[in-house]
Amino acid sequence: MSAVPSTHPLPERRRVGDRFGDLFLHGLTGAAAAAALVLLGAITWKVFELAWPAITKYGFAFVTRQGWDTIHNKFGALDLIWGTAFTSFSALLLATPLSIAIGLYLSELAPRGARTVIASLVELLAAIPSVVLGLWGILVLGPFVGKDLEPWLHRHLGFIPLFGGSPQNAGMLVAILVLTIMIVPITSSICRELFLGVPTELEQGALALGATRWEMVRGVILPYTRTGVSAAILLGLGRAVGEAIAVSLVLGAGHGIHWSLFVTGDTLASKLAEEYQGSVSRLQTASLVYLAAILLVISLLVNLTAQFIARRFSYERAGGS
Amino acid sequence: MAVDAARYSLKLGPRTKRRKLVNLLMQALATIAALAAVAVLALVVVSVAQRGASALSWGFFTKTAATFGQGGGGVANALVGSIVIVGLATVMAVPVGILIALYVAEFAPPRVADLTRLVLDVLNGLPSIIIGIFVYGLLVIGSGQAAWKGSFALAIIMLPLIARATQEVLALVPSSLREGALALGASRWRTVLGVVLPTSLGGIVTGTVLAVARAAGETAPLLFTTSIAANAVTWDPRQPLLSIPFDIFALSESPDPADHARAWALGFVLITFVLVTSLTARLLLARHRKKLEG
Numbered sequence: 305m306s307a308v309p310s311t312h313p314l315p316e317r318r319r320v321g322d323r324f325g326d327l328f329l330h331g332l333t334g335a336a337a338a339a340a341l342v343l344l345g346a347i348t349w350k351v352f353e354l355a356w357p358a359i360t361k362y363g364f365a366f367v368t369r370q371g372w373d374t375i376h377n378k379f380g381a382l383d384l385i386w387g388t389a390f391t392s393f394s395a396l397l398l399a400t401p402l403s404i405a406i407g408l409y410l411s412e413l414a415p416r417g418a419r420t421v422i423a424s425l426v427e428l429l430a431a432i433p434s435v436v437l438g439l440w441g442i443l444v445l446g447p448f449v450g451k452d453l454e455p456w457l458h459r460h461l462g463f464i465p466l467f468g469g470s471p472q473n474a475g476m477l478v479a480i481l482v483l484t485i486m487i488v489p490i491t492s493s494i495c496r497e498l499f500l501g502v503p504t505e506l507e508q509g510a511l512a513l514g515a516t517r518w519e520m521v522r523g524v525i526l527p528y529t530r531t532g533v534s535a536a537i538l539l540g541l542g543r544a545v546g547e548a549i550a551v552s553l554v555l556g557a558g559h560g561i562h563w564s565l566f567v568t569g570d571t572l573a574s575k576l577a578e579e580y581q582g583s584v585s586r587l588q589t590a591s592l593v594y595l596a597a598i599l600l601v602i603s604l605l606v607n608l609t610a611q612f613i614a615r616r617f618s619y620e621r622a623g624g625s
Numbered sequence: 626m627a628v629d630a631a632r633y634s635l636k637l638g639p640r641t642k643r644r645k646l647v648n649l650l651m652q653a654l655a656t657i658a659a660l661a662a663v664a665v666l667a668l669v670v671v672s673v674a675q676r677g678a679s680a681l682s683w684g685f686f687t688k689t690a691a692t693f694g695q696g697g698g699g700v701a702n703a704l705v706g707s708i709v710i711v712g713l714a715t716v717m718a719v720p721v722g723i724l725i726a727l728y729v730a731e732f733a734p735p736r737v738a739d740l741t742r743l744v745l746d747v748l749n750g751l752p753s754i755i756i757g758i759f760v761y762g763l764l765v766i767g768s769g770q771a772a773w774k775g776s777f778a779l780a781i782i783m784l785p786l787i788a789r790a791t792q793e794v795l796a797l798v799p800s801s802l803r804e805g806a807l808a809l810g811a812s813r814w815r816t817v818l819g820v821v822l823p824t825s826l827g828g829i830v831t832g833t834v835l836a837v838a839r840a841a842g843e844t845a846p847l848l849f850t851t852s853i854a855a856n857a858v859t860w861d862p863r864q865p866l867l868s869i870p871f872d873i874f875a876l877s878e879s880p881d882p883a884d885h886a887r888a889w890a891l892g893f894v895l896i897t898f899v900l901v902t903s904l905t906a907r908l909l910l911a912r913h914r915k916k917l918e919g
Contacts, residue, residue, distance in 0.1 A: 308840045311853060318695070322812035322813075322815070323812075323814075325812060325814035325815070326812055326813045326814050328819060329727075329732075329813070329814040329816070329818070330728075330732050330813075330814075332724060332735075333724045333725065333727045333728030333731070333732055334728055334732065335723075335724075336721050336724035336725045336728060337725045337728040337729065337733065338790070339721065339725075339735075340725055340741065340744050340745060340748065340784065340785075341740075341741075341744050343748065343784075344747060344748055345783065346759070346763075347751065347755065347756065347759045347781075350758075350759050350763055351755060351758060351762070353762065354758065354762045360754060366854070398763075402658050402661070402662070405654055405655040405657075405659070406655070406659045407656035407661055408655045408659050409655040409656055409658065409659040410659065410670075412655075413652055413655055413656060414659070420911075421869060422659060422663060424904070424907055425662075425666055426662045426663065426664050426666075427907070428658055428660070428666060428900060428903065428904065429665065429666045431661060431838060431839070431842075431898060431899050431900060432666075432842075432899070432900075433841070433842025433843070433844075433870060433895055433896070433899060434670075434843075434844065434873050435842065435844045435870045435873045435877075435892075436673060436842070436873065436892045436895060436896050437669065437896075438874070438877065439673075439873055439877045439888055439889070439892050440669050440672060440673060440892075442877060443676075443877070443889075444672050445884065449822045453630050471848070483843070485665055485669075488662060489662070492662070509723070515649070516645060516648035517648055517651075517652065518647055518648040518651040518652070519644065519648070521651070522875070536883050539750065542750045543750075545752070546750075546751070546752025546753070546754065548752065548753070548754040548845045549754075549844045549874060553877060553878070560785045573752055573754050573832060573845075576754055576758070576846060577848060580758075580848070581848070581849070581852070593758060596755055596758050598873075599749070599752060599754075599755060600752075600755050603750060603751060603752055603755070604747065604751075606750075607746070607747050607750035607751075608747065610750075611743055611746050611747065615739075615743075
């Protein structure tokens with residue numbers, strides 16, 4: 305019997321090809337990942353470049369000035385920052401308890417068979433395009449709010465400034481409701497996953513000690529997931545702040561700072577969507593992009609904070625210190 | 626020895642009753658919240674369907690809008706425009722998205738992978754109108770609008786969605802498959818392209834379909850990049866084309882009720898497309914995950 309060689313060295317060409325293939329694929333995928341980073345940088349840079357004429361002219365005072373006068377070229381962002389903050393935070397105020405409640409229902413209460421069905425229906429709500437939601441908001445929800453909901457609120461709670469003023473089909477309240485509908489599916493599905501991730505022995509320990517389900521939720525689930533839930537809420541805030549199309553349809557147009565739910569107004573994003581095409585002067589365009597720059601900074605801050613919290617949360621839960 | 630009967634009674638005390646009542650109340654509130662969310666979905670879908678379905682006809686899909694003042698007409702140009710814009714965006718976003726996911730899942734050191742995921746999540750969180758302005762500044766100023774520029778903006782929105790979905794499916798591929806291929810003497814790149822990628826193909830396709838559903842409904846990025854379009858059907862991506870979401874936006878701001886009817890019909894078409902595709906994709910994705918997880 306002739307000796308069988310113990311190893312078959314690969315042919316030289318194949319080895320070189322493999323080395324080259326490995327390096328090439330590594331390099332190509334790495335370049336794609338680098339391109340994503342470059343893209344993020346380029347977006348930030350381009351927005352600030354387009355806004356530069358307004359930034360040099362108005363400086364930081366732009367942020368604290370009210371009014372948007374296209375005839376005399378006097379622009380300020382404060383009204384719009386107010387509109388953004390008022391609609392987003394009010395929507396968050398409605399959406400947070402709702403999302404936690406839905407997350408709890410889907411993770412603890414729903415019957416096993418219905419669980420996935422209801423969860424995917426809630427997630428489908430997030431798939432409705434914002435322009436369709438805006439159309440529905442202005443033609444269906446708006447008239448209901450203007451003719452039924454707002455007069456009712458005004459009659460019973462009109463002594464609070466929030467419910468003062470005359471009811472209208474468009475305005476803050478409609479925008480807040482539409483934004484709530486957009487945020488809830490996002491935050492509630494994150495909440496559901498967080499709640500499902502709570503270790504079963506902790507939950508059953510609480511139940512074994514005689515806690516009711518709600519006491520178990522309050523004593524175990526909510527404290528355990530607190531950081532994660534706050535990250536989910538911040539992600540919802542990021543979505544609400546940046547929504548342009550639906551909000552510009554249902555918010556009408558207006559200016560000033562009012563503590564009323566019934567007035568029309570504008571947000572940073574909706575102003576951009578409405579005026580950018582009809583912009584008459586270079587300064588007006590630059591001022592509009594200045595708004596976009598403010599929006600970009602807010603959205604980057606909110607998102608980075610949310611990601612930071614979420615990552616720390618999963619790191620802690622993974623057994624880190 | 627007197628036994629305190631009340632102390633050892635098995636009857637529920639007032640405190641326990643209150644605790645049970647609070648528990649019941651909270652359960653009811655959670656159930657109502659979930660039902661309300663489902664009800665809102667039903668409400669939106671039904672009211673769009675009611676107002677939109679009646680306007681649908683063969684002519685609606687094959688004709689362009691009637692000239693001003695006559696009302697009615699079809700939306701063929703918006704349909705074709707949306708197909709062209711979203712199709713091109715998919716072609717742009719899919720290869721880059723898959724490459725990024727491969728880098729994160731197969732090649733990157735942990736810290737770099739974390740950073741890449743962070744970049745993708747931040748990109749995903751950017752308001753879509755900012756992306757519209759970016760593309761406007763980058764491509765439209767000086768040379769005018771075009772459908773492919775709108776596609777570029779939509780591709781930026783799809784990129785993080787596709788990359789994240791793909792990366793999550795790649796992470797599910799059992800390492801025994803990779804190790805098996807490597808042990809047989811296959812090189813790294815052959816393992817990735819010949820074993821890992823085909824195994825996760827189903828997940829990649831559904832992730833892409835979800836991204837398409839999202840992009841098809843985006844209006845803000847198209848506002849500045851492809852909105853001033855001729856009222857004629859054309860497949861040429863070098864011209865600005867009308868799209869379904871932008872058409873809805875424009876029609877809903879019109880005072881003419883006939884325009885509202887067309888907006889509802891378009892909304893019905895869009896919502897049907899988006900809901901059907903994302904529902905199918907979700908079902909397929911769930912099945913694919915189950916298969917990979919064993």
